[in-house]
Amino acid sequence: MTRTLMEGSEAIAEAMVAAGCRFFAGYPMTPFTEVLEHMAKKLPAHGGVCMNAESELEAVGMAWGAAATGTPAATGSVGQGLSLMQESLSEITLARIPLVVLNMSRGQSDYYQATRGGGHGDYRHLVLAPMDVPEAVELVQLAFHWSEKWRNPVLVFGDYYLAHTYQSVDVVPIDFGPLPARSWALDGSTGGTGQAKLLSPLGDVKQRDDVGYDLEDYYLRRAAETAAMVDGEPALVETGFLEGAEVVVVAHGTPGKYVRFAVQAMRADGLPVGFVRPISLFPFPTEVVAAASARARAVVVYENSMGQMIDDVRLAVLGRAPVHFIGGLTLDKSGFGIGPDNDVLVIRSRIEAVLQGLSSDALGSVEGANA
Amino acid sequence: MTVREVVSRGTLVIDVEACKGCDLCIDACPPNVLVMTTHEVNTRGYRYPELMPGCTGCKACSQVCPDFVFQVYKYDTPLVRVVDDSPDGVDERGGPEGT
Amino acid sequence: MTAENRGTVVPTEQPPEEPVSLVDDFTPALIDVGAHPLCPGCGEPVAMRSILEAVADLDAIQRAIAVFGIGCYTAFSNNLDCEVLQALHGRAPSLATGIKRAKPDAVAFTIQGDGDMVNEGLQEVIHAAARGENITCFMLNNGVFGETGGHLTATTVLGQRTKNTLEGRNAKDHGYPIRLSNLLAELDGATYVARAAVNSAGNVAKAKRMIKRALDVQLRGEGFSFVEILTMCPTGWFIETQEAPGYLTDNLAAVHAIGVVKDQRA
Numbered sequence: 076m077t078r079t080l081m082e083g084s085e086a087i088a089e090a091m092v093a094a095g096c097r098f099f100a101g102y103p104m105t106p107f108t109e110v111l112e113h114m115a116k117k118l119p120a121h122g123g124v125c126m127n128a129e130s131e132l133e134a135v136g137m138a139w140g141a142a143a144t145g146t147p148a149a150t151g152s153v154g155q156g157l158s159l160m161q162e163s164l165s166e167i168t169l170a171r172i173p174l175v176v177l178n179m180s181r182g183q184s185d186y187y188q189a190t191r192g193g194g195h196g197d198y199r200h201l202v203l204a205p206m207d208v209p210e211a212v213e214l215v216q217l218a219f220h221w222s223e224k225w226r227n228p229v230l231v232f233g234d235y236y237l238a239h240t241y242q243s244v245d246v247v248p249i250d251f252g253p254l255p256a257r258s259w260a261l262d263g264s265t266g267g268t269g270q271a272k273l274l275s276p277l278g279d280v281k282q283r284d285d286v287g288y289d290l291e292d293y294y295l296r297r298a299a300e301t302a303a304m305v306d307g308e309p310a311l312v313e314t315g316f317l318e319g320a321e322v323v324v325v326a327h328g329t330p331g332k333y334v335r336f337a338v339q340a341m342r343a344d345g346l347p348v349g350f351v352r353p354i355s356l357f358p359f360p361t362e363v364v365a366a367a368s369a370r371a372r373a374v375v376v377y378e379n380s381m382g383q384m385i386d387d388v389r390l391a392v393l394g395r396a397p398v399h400f401i402g403g404l405t406l407d408k409s410g411f412g413i414g415p416d417n418d419v420l421v422i423r424s425r426i427e428a429v430l431q432g433l434s435s436d437a438l439g440s441v442e443g444a445n446a
Numbered sequence: 447m448t449v450r451e452v453v454s455r456g457t458l459v460i461d462v463e464a465c466k467g468c469d470l471c472i473d474a475c476p477p478n479v480l481v482m483t484t485h486e487v488n489t490r491g492y493r494y495p496e497l498m499p500g501c502t503g504c505k506a507c508s509q510v511c512p513d514f515v516f517q518v519y520k521y522d523t524p525l526v527r528v529v530d531d532s533p534d535g536v537d538e539r540g541g542p543e544g545t
Numbered sequence: 546m547t548a549e550n551r552g553t554v555v556p557t558e559q560p561p562e563e564p565v566s567l568v569d570d571f572t573p574a575l576i577d578v579g580a581h582p583l584c585p586g587c588g589e590p591v592a593m594r595s596i597l598e599a600v601a602d603l604d605a606i607q608r609a610i611a612v613f614g615i616g617c618y619t620a621f622s623n624n625l626d627c628e629v630l631q632a633l634h635g636r637a638p639s640l641a642t643g644i645k646r647a648k649p650d651a652v653a654f655t656i657q658g659d660g661d662m663v664n665e666g667l668q669e670v671i672h673a674a675a676r677g678e679n680i681t682c683f684m685l686n687n688g689v690f691g692e693t694g695g696h697l698t699a700t701t702v703l704g705q706r707t708k709n710t711l712e713g714r715n716a717k718d719h720g721y722p723i724r725l726s727n728l729l730a731e732l733d734g735a736t737y738v739a740r741a742a743v744n745s746a747g748n749v750a751k752a753k754r755m756i757k758r759a760l761d762v763q764l765r766g767e768g769f770s771f772v773e774i775l776t777m778c779p780t781g782w783f784i785e786t787q788e789a790p791g792y793l794t795d796n797l798a799a800v801h802a803i804g805v806v807k808d809q810r811a
Contacts, residue, residue, distance in 0.1 A: 098647050124646045129672040133639040136632070136669070140612070140643025143630045144651070148643070166633055261644070263608040263651050266627045267575060267601075273622075275631030281623045285580035288620070460557040461571060464579055468586035468779075468786035474746050492585070497555040506746035508569040512590045514579030519565040 078245045083208045083237045087177070088113035089246040090212040091149055094219035096175070097123035098141035098148040100134040104156050106235040106411055107179040111151075135160040135167075135176075142172045143274050145260025147219055151177025151231075154185035158193060164228060165194030169276035169297060171259070173222035175215070176200075179233045181412035182404070183328060186383035189232050190357045197294075199301050201225070201308065202356040204232040206332040208242035213249060214354070220251040225304040226259070232356060235412045236329040305358055312360035313352040314367065316342045320349030322430055323367045323396075325388050326377040327353045330402075330417055334377050337423040348426055356384070364391035371396050372433050377422060378402040379414050401425040448528045455524045456503020459517040460495060467492035471507040471516070480507060499525075573598045575606060575626045582620070586786030588776025588793075589618045591743040592685050592752070593656065595774075597625060599756040603764065605652045610644055612637040614657030614666070617691045622656075635666020638673040641680040652763060654681040660690040663699040663725050670729070670771075677734030677768040681759050684725065684771070687778035688797050695781030699723045702800045706783060722800055726773045730807035736768035738807040742775035742798060744790035755805065767811055775801060 081089070087110055091099070099118055101111035111127070118125040124141070128134035131152050138150040152160065157178055167174055178185055187193075189202045201221050205211035211233060218229040259279070265271045273281050278293045313331075316338055317323065326334040331352040338350045351367050353360050368374045374396050376385040382400050389398050401422075405414030416422070465488060472480050472495065479500040483493045495507075495515070503520035572579050575597040583590055600609050606627060613622045615634040622629045632640045637655035644653040662670050662684045670682055689707055690696040697707045697714060700722050704713040714722075730738045737759050741752030752774055759770035775797050777789035784792055 098643065100643070126642070126646060128639070130668065132636070133642075133669060133672060136636045136639025137643035137646070139632075139636075140630065140640035140645075140653075141647035142643070143640070144610075144644055144648045146647040148647070162633055163636065166631075170631065261610050261628045261630055261651075262648055263606070263610050263628055266606040266609050269577065269626060271626045272628045273631070275629070277631065281577075281629075283578045283580065284620050284623045285578070285582060286623075287582075288623075454555070456568065457555060457561050457565070458557050459560055461579070464571075466585035470586060470786065470790065473787060473790065497557050499553055499555055501555070503568050504746075505569040508571075509746045509749045510591060510743070512583065512585070512587050513581075514571045514576070514590070514594075516569065517560070517567065517571050518569040519561060520568050521561070522564040522566065525563070 078243045080241050080243050081208070082109065083211060083240050083242070084109035085113045086208050086212050086244050086246060087215055087233070088117055090215040091175070092117050092121050093246050093248040094216040095147045096149050096219060097121065098138065098146045099123070100126040100128045100137040100150050102128050102131045102134050102152065102156060104153045106181070106238040107151055107153050107156070107177065109238060110177060110179065131156040131159040132163070135163040138174055139163060139167050139172065142174050143261050145257040147223070149175040149177065151179065154178055154180045154188055157185070157188060161194035165192070165196045165198055166276040168198040168200065168228050169196055170274050171226040171279070171300070172274065173226055174228040175218045175222055176228055176230045177233060178230060179235070179238045181235060181410065182406070182414065183234070183330065183379040184383070186356065186378070186380060189230050197298065199305060200357060201227065201229040201304070202232055203229065203311070204327045204354060204356050205237060206328055206352065208237065208240055209244050211237055212244050212246050216249045217251060220254065221308065223254045225308070227304055232328065234329055308358060310358040310360035310363070311354035312363050313354060314350065314363060315339065316349035317367050319347055320367070321347040321372045321433060322426060323371045323374045324348060324350045324377060324426055325353070325364060325374060325384070326350070327356060327384060330377055330379055333417055333419050333422055337419045337426065340419065341423060341426065346430060348430070359387045359391070361391040364388055365393065365395070368392040368396045373397050373399055373429055375399045375401045375426060375429050379405055379412070379417070399429055401429065448530050450526050450528055452524045453499045453527050454501045454521065456501040456518060456520045458497050458501060458507070458519070460497065461515050462488050462494045463490070464513045465492055465494040465515045466513050467494065468512065470510050470512070471495050474506045474510040476504060476506060477502055574601050577624050577626050581624060583617055584780045586777055586779045586789050587617070588687065588743045588778070589685050590621060591749060592774040592776050593618065593621060593625070595743070595749060595753045596656065596683055596756055597627065599753060599760055600627065600652070602757060603760055605760065605764065608650055609652045609654070612641045612644070612653065612655045614655065614661035616658035616661050618656060618658060618685055634661050635664070635669060638666065638669040638680070638682055642673055642678050645678065645680050652760065654683060654760070656683050656685065658691065659684060659686040659688060659700040660698040663723050667699070671732070674729045674732045674735040674769045674771065679763055679766055679768065681763045681770045684773045685776050686773050686797070686801060687776045687781060689778055689781035691778050691781045695778070695783070700725065700801065702796050705796060707781065724801055726771065726801070726806045729771055734769050735771060735807060736809050737762045737770040739805045740773045740775070740801060740803050742793060742803050744775070744777055744793040748803070758810070762810060765811070773801065775803070
């Protein structure tokens with residue numbers, strides 16, 4: 076074990092290289108920039124290429140081209156930069172090209188963008204939300220595995236805290252199992268054979284131009300593959316202290332770690348609280364949240380936004396218990412997503428307020444209070 | 447008196463069904479030996495080119511054609527005809543030069 | 546002279562019985578099938594044929610990956626016996642960059658229209674050229690967005706009537722056309738920049754030479770190469786098919802001049 080104190084950005088870069096990433100393209104934007112810097116330093120030594128793209132649009136385009144050759148590729152940005160990439164991300168997904176995409180976001184307001192997809196069309200991305208640097212090292216590697224397994228982009232949803240916190244990690248390559256052969260990848264060699272390959276969001280079989288693309292066939296097949304992915308990859312989630320929990324707190328990412336700590340401390344003080352921490356945001360751990368809510372008197376959601384993950388929580392809870400929002404936008408002067416409310420005492424007090432509300436409110440629930 | 451005259455150095459196979467009647471070959475042909483039909487059309491309703499004697503096998507037609515209508519051939523030995531200027535008219539015999 | 550009243554039509558259903566050599570086949574080796582729904586008189590299939598013939602001549606087909614933009618020419622990619630990666634409107638140069646950087650042995654080229662490359666994707670091609678990216682970009686320039694029905698692009702010439710400039714493009718309302726080849730030639734990373742046309746057999750032959758030289762630049766790793774190919778679009782120009790070659794000469798080529806714009810091959 077060679078544990079090294081590393082900034083999250085560097086650990087993520089190390090993890091990408093360990094996972095086999097050999098192409099990265101990016102454009103500087105806080106707090107994603109350092110990932111690009113580290114990849115620029117590390118990739119060439121491993122025979123890879125890191126491109127300083129002239130724009131986010133070109134970054135995702137370059138990653139698309141490299142990925143099309145079967146080279147494990149990644150790109151990333153912050154939510155705003157990912158907004159620019161959305162059209163390309165849709166088309167890459169529809170063309171079934173594996174790609175890992177990082178969102179080192181500012182706060183948690185990109186949840187909708189990440190899980191619903193900000194682009195056009197009926198596609199889905201798998202989304203992973205690490206809570207700290209050691210978990211990011213594992214999830215980044217898992218992202219590469221999932222994206223090749225399903226031939227679908229995977230988004231890793233990080234943030235400023237993750238990028239800039241130093242933690243002691245040992246980046247060990249993880250073997251997640253065998254992957255299918257990259258028979259779809261382009262290298263020119265099927266040219267002139269009558270069977271030259273096509274990678275396109277409109278089809279994967281060349282039909283002659285007088286026949287045209289069979290869009291319905293392709294789109295329906297694509298939908299079936301997407302359904303297989305959604306059903307076939309169990310959601311990742313961490314739960315704690317659900318036994319006898321009257322209030323269940325749901326949180327993801329960096330705030331999830333704060334919530335974990337707050338709940339643990341409250342339990343130690345005898346308070347009946349538990350937590351559910353979604354690790355994959357898509358697929359969302361619906362069944363786990365549903366089961367937890369069935370035995371609880373209230374489900375509360377803590378997230379650094381006006382409330383986005385709470386929609387998925389409500390869908391999972393389906394009225395079994397009232398859902399309260401105890402999160403909110405919390406910003407410091409930097410605007411980079413450091414939130415003063417991310418403080419275990421603040422979070423604890425909000426959970427306690429809900430607990431007190433339950434004990435004094437003998438009439439029961441006010442359903443689904445939104446902030 | 448008879449004169450031997452080269453009629454055609456080349457010839458074509460014309461894929462009539464592929465043609466979309468754009469006429470570009472007509473203007474591109476240097477010896478002007480392609481003529482569009484006026485009343486005949488292919489199954490898609492387009493007029494198409496027909497070849498007159500005099501092709502040189504220069505492949506200008508196939509090079510400008512957007513629809514891949516032409517296959518161009520060059521005779522190993524140009525087709526000639528012997529012109530008989532007697533009052534009966536032309537006596538056409540194809541065959542190698544020198545016979 | 547008309548066919549019906551002459552009676553000297555040469556039979557052309559079959560190859561001749563006399564000994565012959567085949568000078569030009571229906572389709573070249575890398576075009577699977579000729580049939581396509583592009584308009585009568587469209588220059589794009591002619592341009593694409595030239596490109597594929599050049600790839601075959603250079604023996605590069607088993608390394609070739611064509612990145613297609615979006616326009617009328619896109620569907621034609623189905624007819625090509627060459628690996629194809631479909632890009633978004635304007636984005637082909639960055640995809641080709643990714644291919645070439647990941648797989649330097651590949652021969653990566655883009656096929657894009659003027660609307661695709663000069664409107665949507667101007668920064669992409671400029672950056673690829675500035676970087677001296679070892680790819681080859683081909684622009685099929687007909688001065689319109691053909692696929693949407695014939696609309697103004699950044700290369701449409703002044704006075705040209707399109708569906709959204711019905712009185713003709715004028716500088717005050719619509720600005721001036723961009724001569725992309727000339728713009729790219731200014732960039733140090735661009736090694737070979739040329740402008741061709743496919744409106745006559747002579748120009749097609751010239752186009753093929755330019756295309757081959759451009760691809761050869763890539764094969765030698767000498768930097769960015771670019772050929773702009775002026776193509777006819779009688780539909781988008783609202784004229785008869787037979788008038789299109791002349792219209793191209795008089796209007797498009799008068800602004801976007803045919804010839805080698807820059808040649809810094811070693």
